[in-house]
Amino acid sequence: MDRNYxxxxxxxxxxxxxxxxxxxDDDGDxxxxxxxxxxxxxxxxxxxxNTRLMSFLNDRTVALHVFGWEDYYAGSVMPKRGQxxxxxxxxxxxxxxxxxxxxxLAAAIVKGSIHNMRTNVVYYNGRDHDLDSVIEDLExxxxxxxxxxxxDELMGIEATAKKAYYRSFNQILPSEFQLTQREYxxxxxxxxxxxxxxxxxxxxxxxxxxxxxxxxxxISYLHEPGERRYSLSLDIADLFKPVLADxxxxxxxxxxxxxxxxxxxxLGSCLLNEAGRxxxxxxxxxxxxxxxxxxxxxxxxSYQYLxxxxxxxxxxxxxxGEAYDSFQRWW
Amino acid sequence: MYVVxxxxxxxxxxxxxxxxxRRYLTHVxxxxxxxxxxxxxxxxxxxxxxDLLKPGxxxxxxxxxxxxxxxxxxxxxxxxxxxxxx
Numbered sequence: 001m002d003r004n005y006x007x008x009x010x011x012x013x014x015x016x017x018x019x020x021x022x023x024x025d026d027d028g029d030x031x032x033x034x035x036x037x038x039x040x041x042x043x044x045x046x047x048x049x050n051t052r053l054m055s056f057l058n059d060r061t062v063a064l065h066v067f068g069w070e071d072y073y074a075g076s077v078m079p080k081r082g083q084x085x086x087x088x089x090x091x092x093x094x095x096x097x098x099x100x101x102x103x104x105l106a107a108a109i110v111k112g113s114i115h116n117m118r119t120n121v122v123y124y125n126g127r128d129h130d131l132d133s134v135i136e137d138l139e140x141x142x143x144x145x146x147x148x149x150x151x152d153e154l155m156g157i158e159a160t161a162k163k164a165y166y167r168s169f170n171q172i173l174p175s176e177f178q179l180t181q182r183e184y185x186x187x188x189x190x191x192x193x194x195x196x197x198x199x200x201x202x203x204x205x206x207x208x209x210x211x212x213x214x215x216x217x218x219i220s221y222l223h224e225p226g227e228r229r230y231s232l233s234l235d236i237a238d239l240f241k242p243v244l245a246d247x248x249x250x251x252x253x254x255x256x257x258x259x260x261x262x263x264x265x266x267l268g269s270c271l272l273n274e275a276g277r278x279x280x281x282x283x284x285x286x287x288x289x290x291x292x293x294x295x296x297x298x299x300x301x302s303y304q305y306l307x308x309x310x311x312x313x314x315x316x317x318x319x320x321g322e323a324y325d326s327f328q329r330w331w
Numbered sequence: 332m333y334v335v336x337x338x339x340x341x342x343x344x345x346x347x348x349x350x351x352x353r354r355y356l357t358h359v360x361x362x363x364x365x366x367x368x369x370x371x372x373x374x375x376x377x378x379x380x381x382d383l384l385k386p387g388x389x390x391x392x393x394x395x396x397x398x399x400x401x402x403x404x405x406x407x408x409x410x411x412x413x414x415x416x417x
Contacts, residue, residue: 005416281416
């Protein structure tokens, strides 16, 4: 039920009347935002705020995710940890150190990621596109996944699968949006910038989801725990990118809701402009709010909550040894 | 669920109800707020409003299980539009 809010305009975000208020720079109307149902704020514009706001958000456990120059995820201001558990962290590190255990988790993530890519391709295969060869490649990659393989080989399998998967984009999408090569930093054309933007939203949402548990976001299994980034979020985001970001992308482009006029092209880079980002995030948020019947919880859960569940599942696995099956789209 | 809240307080006290309501809902017109709310938040809101009221004042909350059940027609600008994209 808790929502993400996206701020695209420039202005000042402040605490007022025990809730949040946005005062736009351009003398527009002040807007009040109901704090009680906020999960996180995604700041895409230039926003000022002060320490009073920070402690208020901290109290209400609301996060700020900041997107900087060229849509890059610049970082998050997270509320102080509500959940802490030394035991969880110890177990998390142990699982990382134990190479057999780490491979097992990494293999589960790669398997889930390939499965979710495959579901997308299968969906479009049934819609007048001939994607049999991509499906075969994905299945071949999935068959190679094994818990005994070293991590870099597992990464390699995922990369091969991704490559095959991206090949299907060219058939699913119209000719103006051809993906010749996946590139970023900065993305050189429309399709790459859409993929990058979507992925960064998935990543930020996973950061929020992990934060809700006592897991340490820097200790990961498939990706190498890196400096200065939340690599566990990269692990979990891999599972959700096809389900969230790519589906939104296909839908928007194929329905002409996003066109070339939604981008700004500069030398060597192509990025969504404000209108484009708005369209995309709107569709993305609608996606997060969709619900599916959960097979074991016996209730409906939102796509957003699935990320939270994934973090819970991982934590439970680490603490109790209950088998970890990665998220695989079941509907 | 989706709720509409209207209130009628002494003239110099209306701000108090607005202040509480704004934390949960969107202010759409003088003394009227509406929006999606969870059951837990709704009961918090009800308690806070109930505590606030003095004799002679009132607040009414209309509840709907979802906004799709509500026939809502807006003439002019819709204040609830795009609330999450600022």
